[in-house]
Amino acid sequence: MEDEDGGTKVSQIPGRRFPVEILYTKAPEADYLDAAIVAALQIHVREPPGDILVFLTGQEEIETAEELLRHRTRGLGTKIAELIICPIYANLPTELQAKIFEPTPAGARKVVLATNIAETSLTIDGIRYVIDPGFCKIKSYNPRTGMESLLVSPISKASALQRAGRSGRTGPGKCFRLYTAFNYQNDLEDNTVPEIQRTNLANVVLTLKSLGIHDLIHFDFMDPPPSEALITAIELLYSLGALNKIGGLTTQGRRMAEFPVDPMLSKMIVASNKYKCSEEIITIAAMLSIGNSIFYRPKDKQVHADNARMNFHTGNVGDHIALLKVYNSWKETNFSTQWCYENYIQVRSMKRARDIRDQLEGLLERVEIEPTSNPNDLEGIKKAITSGFFPHSARLQKSGAYKTVKNPQSVHIHPTSGLAQVLPRWVVYHELVLTTKEYMRQPGQRKCLVGEDVQQWTKNECSIDEHMEWHPSKPTCCTSHYRNCELTSRAGAFAPIAVNWGRKIQLVKCQMGDDVNFG
Structure with a gap:
């Protein structure tokens, strides 16, 4: 702010309306989840009226805490006031999330079990007590492996202050920190690591390139990302055909930059024009964009929820086609909320997917893609998907695990996938996540981008079905008996192209720099 002399001065706006007493433990807690439950019960029995907010790291912890609290409150007797337990996390249906905002009945106390979404995104009236175990889940991206992980990590001092402030929004409160004052002063970082330093930068790089910023x-x-992450992003964009050899934006890259989605999704959309299935592909892109929050799996109805999910995987079509089936089935019911309840699907997530799809559909005309629908051509749809996600290819090993093609590592199909029991020889996946194992999310059967037969073959040209022409500059050929086609790619030192020619398959190694036109 500018003062009377033309200089600047710092003004502070306090975010806390009422005083908050902060209490620490005398020693570190070995089991912070159990300590949080004990603290909540002690507050309920000993402290004056006021609701409780407990910060936990995720859905699994919240469900466990809810179950333990219900069990232990039964033994408190009738003289103790009722304790109303209200969980809140991303995958919880909207109507259940709304319960945290309902007024607490007279003579009762409410305890809210929340993730760090309750730090800044919402304010709950009546909260007087906050229990802070000092942990949260942070998404981190490893550019070397291309894997994202949600790791339980200590919070920062800034987050600790935000959590404490939740108890002082509507009146004086208390914050019970389940760690020592020494831990707070010496072990916690001042601020959380900026997201740009722990995320995939492909979309950031593509956006900057489209704005004419080339010297990345x-x-x-403001917070410089790791150079390794920038290099990985540039390599990915080059393999997708968005950048040329000198790092400039290609015509295809400019079309991809028009779509506000991950570059692999935008490449998939651009490729859909060739396979005449743009309507289906933007639906799949929209469903993938909302993350892993489509299906709801309540703890007391897990079997029913799993059966409902598997109904969309009939025919072992892969998770991408299953998501397309989910959206189309919802659309056929005129976007029915009741249908979502019956199939254990998040209404809020589906509405967000519909909004994203509408936005993507509006952008098709800008990049001169004609809206076309071909729902019965699953081969064309899968080829369009493979066009965008070929860098995320994995091959089945004898052990039952998969090995990724890029940065080879052992991974598994996620247990919630419809392909978990099928195990196709080749798959493409949406993302890698590290939980209890290295899992592939939203896998689908990979399709070769070339046809079964060579239409024309000369020394300088190879014409393969209606989707691909190849003009080699320095071809090196070897004949091998491969049963499955290798994936067409621009990544790496050469692009392997396998075509079925008579009884044999000709494996052609195309040197980098050859003019390859493929989906």
């Missing part, structure tokens, strides 16, 4: 190494980022 010297670009003045």
